[in-house]
Amino acid sequence: DQQVKQNSPSLSVQEGRISILNCDYTNSMFDYFLWYKKYPAEGPTFLISISSIKDKNEDGRFTVFLNKSAKHLSLHIVPSQPGDSAVYFCAASNFGNEKLTFGTGTRLTIIP
């Protein structure tokens, strides 16, 4: 039972344009969400997070949007750069629980 889903296994975006990565979840108890970026043969690195009391969080070129009613979150990267080419995982948890549930990842390729 996949509680966190990333339905697009891959995405290609022109350099300088906006990249939008999507994530859906089914567990209504989740109230904290994170995005990680992963290069091949390396560990994931934390990008940005959002709690359910907010619907938007920004950090530089990265913005995460949360739509609780739709159980959907998205990561926007503007402008996209070649170094953004990586696999992006969304993850979810709930307060009182340190465990994270990860999605299957989306491979983002930025085309120069």
Place this chain on the structure above:
Amino acid sequence: DGGITQSPKYLFRKEGQNVTLSCEQNLNHDAMYWYRQDPGQGLRLIYYSQIVNDFQKGDIAEGYSVSREKKESFPLTVTSAQKNPTAFYLCASSYVTGSPDTQYFGPGTRLTVL
């Protein structure tokens, strides 16, 4: 520099052998985690520990064992009972605050069973 180290980076094992993957952190984190990544799949939790001398099974604990004798160390043993051990193994750590907190990952160990 604070961080998480995993060794070795690549590991080869013959079928039927147990093998232990190392994970050390100097971030003073209370919690440590082991994940497995297979192609086309997300990270799946094997075991986690929130305090020394205590650990809990994750979603795919069968065929694995762990110990947590020191706060800094959380070794994972892949036993011969694990049917498909070839995978990329990731260790992570975080604070325990009662709220979800960011987990920080090591560089990973790729295990190949020959």
